[in-house]
Amino acid sequence: MTGASSWAGWSSCRNEPFLHDRGAALMEFGPHLTLALIEGAVTAAVLALTASGLSLVFGVMRVVNIAHGAFFMLGAVLAWWIAQAIGGHPAWGFGAALIAAPLMVGALAAAADAAVLRRLAHDPERTIVATIGLLYIIEQVTLMTYGPEARPVVAPFNARIALPWIERGAEGWQVIWPWGFGTTTYKLAVIGAAMAMVAGLWLFLARTRAGLVLRATQADREMATAFGIPVAKVYALTFGLGAGLAALAAVLIVPIRQAHYLMGGDPLLLSFVVVIIGGLGSLPGTLLAAVLIGLSDGIISVFFSPTLAKIVATLMVALVLVFRPQGLFGSRPA
Amino acid sequence: MRALALHLGLLAGLLALHFVLPAYHHGNLARVMVLASYGVGYNLLFGYAGLLSLGHALFFAAGMYGAGLMVQHGGLGAAGAFVVGVVVAAGVAAALALLALRTVGVGFMIVTLMFAQAGYLAILHFSEITGGDEGFVLPQAGRMLGSVDLSTPDARYLAALALFSVCLLVSLALVRAPFGRVLVAIRENEERVRMLGYDTQATKWVAMVLSGAISGAAGAGYAILFGYVGASFAEAQYSILPLLWVLLGGAGTVLGPFIGALFMFYLIDLASGVTSAHMLIAGVALVVLTLFAPQGIMGEVRRRLWRGLP
Numbered sequence: 120m121t122g123a124s125s126w127a128g129w130s131s132c133r134n135e136p137f138l139h140d141r142g143a144a145l146m147e148f149g150p151h152l153t154l155a156l157i158e159g160a161v162t163a164a165v166l167a168l169t170a171s172g173l174s175l176v177f178g179v180m181r182v183v184n185i186a187h188g189a190f191f192m193l194g195a196v197l198a199w200w201i202a203q204a205i206g207g208h209p210a211w212g213f214g215a216a217l218i219a220a221p222l223m224v225g226a227l228a229a230a231a232d233a234a235v236l237r238r239l240a241h242d243p244e245r246t247i248v249a250t251i252g253l254l255y256i257i258e259q260v261t262l263m264t265y266g267p268e269a270r271p272v273v274a275p276f277n278a279r280i281a282l283p284w285i286e287r288g289a290e291g292w293q294v295i296w297p298w299g300f301g302t303t304t305y306k307l308a309v310i311g312a313a314m315a316m317v318a319g320l321w322l323f324l325a326r327t328r329a330g331l332v333l334r335a336t337q338a339d340r341e342m343a344t345a346f347g348i349p350v351a352k353v354y355a356l357t358f359g360l361g362a363g364l365a366a367l368a369a370v371l372i373v374p375i376r377q378a379h380y381l382m383g384g385d386p387l388l389l390s391f392v393v394v395i396i397g398g399l400g401s402l403p404g405t406l407l408a409a410v411l412i413g414l415s416d417g418i419i420s421v422f423f424s425p426t427l428a429k430i431v432a433t434l435m436v437a438l439v440l441v442f443r444p445q446g447l448f449g450s451r452p453a
Numbered sequence: 454m455r456a457l458a459l460h461l462g463l464l465a466g467l468l469a470l471h472f473v474l475p476a477y478h479h480g481n482l483a484r485v486m487v488l489a490s491y492g493v494g495y496n497l498l499f500g501y502a503g504l505l506s507l508g509h510a511l512f513f514a515a516g517m518y519g520a521g522l523m524v525q526h527g528g529l530g531a532a533g534a535f536v537v538g539v540v541v542a543a544g545v546a547a548a549l550a551l552l553a554l555r556t557v558g559v560g561f562m563i564v565t566l567m568f569a570q571a572g573y574l575a576i577l578h579f580s581e582i583t584g585g586d587e588g589f590v591l592p593q594a595g596r597m598l599g600s601v602d603l604s605t606p607d608a609r610y611l612a613a614l615a616l617f618s619v620c621l622l623v624s625l626a627l628v629r630a631p632f633g634r635v636l637v638a639i640r641e642n643e644e645r646v647r648m649l650g651y652d653t654q655a656t657k658w659v660a661m662v663l664s665g666a667i668s669g670a671a672g673a674g675y676a677i678l679f680g681y682v683g684a685s686f687a688e689a690q691y692s693i694l695p696l697l698w699v700l701l702g703g704a705g706t707v708l709g710p711f712i713g714a715l716f717m718f719y720l721i722d723l724a725s726g727v728t729s730a731h732m733l734i735a736g737v738a739l740v741v742l743t744l745f746a747p748q749g750i751m752g753e754v755r756r757r758l759w760r761g762l763p
Contacts, residue, residue, distance in 0.1 A: 183559055183562075183563070235740055235744060238744055239743060239744070243558060243559050244505055244558065244559070244562070245743050245747070247505075247507075247559065247562055248505075248696065248700070248739055248743050249739065249740050249743045249744070251693055251736075251739055252735075252736045252737065252738070252739030252740035252741075252743070253736070253740065254736065255732050255733065255735050255736025255739065256733060256736035256737060256740065257736075258732075258736075259730035259731075259732050259733035259736060260730070260733065262729065262730045263728060263729075263730045263733070267729075388570070391563070391567075395563070424578070426574050426577055426578045427578060429570075429574050430571050430574045430575060430578060433567045433568070433570045433571040433574065434567070434568075434571050436563070436567045437552070437563075437564045437567035437568050437571070438552075440556055440560050440563055440564050440567075441552045441553070441555050441556055441564060442555075444556065444560060
């Protein structure tokens with residue numbers, strides 16, 4: 120009866136500590152740490168997007184979406200599908216995926232909300248069970264159609280940047296270029312793009328009429344209904360938006376980490392950590408926690424083991440929920 | 454009286470099946486009975502006390518590894534290993550309950566989920582002792598109860614039946630005792646129970662320890678009867694399965710876990726003949742059950758046929 124599942128594979132579908140085989144023996148502590156920080160910043164950027172989707176859904180709908188990681192995975196798989204269907208220069212396929220995949224995932228999630236969650240009246244406990252069901256359905260249908268392989272999407276651009284390091288050698292301080300010490304333009308672009316998108320989300324919530332309606336529903340569902348806000352529609356759109364953000368993050372990361380039907384486990388776990396530590400439903404707390412968790416995950420994974428990093432993360436979530444349910448930065452209890 | 458007759462009748466029927474079933478279904482039913490014991494443990498907490506745990510795999514695995522490691526490294530026989538497994542699972546449940554019961558609702562679900570995940574990852578991390586992902590096969594010495602070899606089909610079936618009988622009857626006795634009534638009252642309205650002067654926290658703690666101990670007994674039994682201990686039994690999936698069995702069979706009914714485990718086992722068995730994506734069945738079942746039949750099979754029986762069904 121042992122079928123695979125992504126959140127069961129929280130430890131297995133993760134890349135190995137990426138430095139242990141290449142540069143570790145050659146590199147000093149400083150460059151090593153810098154690389155871990157860059158890698159952590161990529162994780163943090165993608166995590167901020169994914170987690171703000173989860174946080175939004177919880178904040179507005181009070182729904183804990185266990186299928187969030189599955190929507191992330193679906194975004195990556197659709198990105199691969201779109202990219203290989205379009206062909207030509209990688210930038211075309213990637214660009215199309217960046218727009219189409221989140222929209223498709225968002226539409227699917229909105230439909231799932233209308234078909235399933237709305238009928239449960241968004242009751243917190245029953246929706247969790249239903250989203251566990253959705254997780255299995257999405258994952259297993261992907262396994263049946265896309266298959267168990269991991270497939271990459273080619274990055275639109277991917278030039279290598281070697282980084283310098285200052286070291287005290289025999290002739291005093293000098294600039295050196297350690298072997299294997301560098302990053303790629305694509306990774307830097309991911310960090311930038313994710314920051315821009317989070318800023319866009321914030322502008323949407325704070326400055327547009329739709330964002331105002333969303334925040335009004337979050338503050339008081341019944342009062343919003345009384346003022347004529349179509350709450351059912353807002354919920355479906357919120358669920359779609361949340362899933363779309365996860366898919367967007369996945370499209371950004373899929374050129375670095377391949378698309379696989381079990382890849383949703385880590386984003387789900389880390390988003391949970393971020394959302395709970397940052398305070399449920401608070402966007403600034405979520406962003407702060409994403410940076411914190413992304414960087415520390417990068418560092419612990421590089422210097423210790425990814426499994427240990429996840430043990431620490433899971434225990435941290437549990438203990439924060441037990442002893443400080445409003446989150447480390449939040450002020451409102453969950 | 455009728456209730457007792459019904460449950461004893463089921464056990465007698467299972468004993469009779471021992472003599473008539475073909476080998477394949479005989480083996481399956483032994484496995485279903487062990488899994489149903491796990492479901493019985495889960496049901497005590499979820500069905501009666503109304504606490505939805507997403508981390509019972511931790512207790513199942515605690516029983517399994519407690520027993521398995523005692524055989525592997527401590528050289529115990531089946532009986533000793535089983536007792537150690539149950540005690541370890543009860544201990545883990547007692548400690549986790551102290552923390553998790555400080556939260557309610559969604560918080561409780563996530564806290565149990567996270568602790569179970571930490572337990573699973575810890576099994577992978579300490580792979581020198583636990584065998585990590587691959588687990589280990591139990592040596593033959595650990596599968597001997599005195600001079601009885603529990604790895605033979607006949608002994609295995611009867612041992613599984615004994616384990617299931619004890620779990621089922623203990624659960625029946627518990628829920629019909631005043632303790633069980635208090636649990637149901639807590640599920641329905643905890644505030645009111647507290648106002649009536651009951652210590653609801655202590656009652657929930659006891660329920661969680663008992664639930665963990667029964668789940669651990671099932672885990673230890675699984676290790677001894679089927680001879681394998683592995684990290685896959687600590688995965689989140691093994692926390693979801695008992696929830697699924699209980700929802701399908703009927704939460705808060707004594708027979709529900711067995712009915713649910715039996716149905717689901719054969720559904721997944723049939724599906725895995727068709728596709729490797731057999732967990733699709735579980736996903737669809739979860740969604741359909743929450744949407745259309747939150748009471749489950751025995752819950753419907755109780756609603757339509759027999760209101761006093763325990």
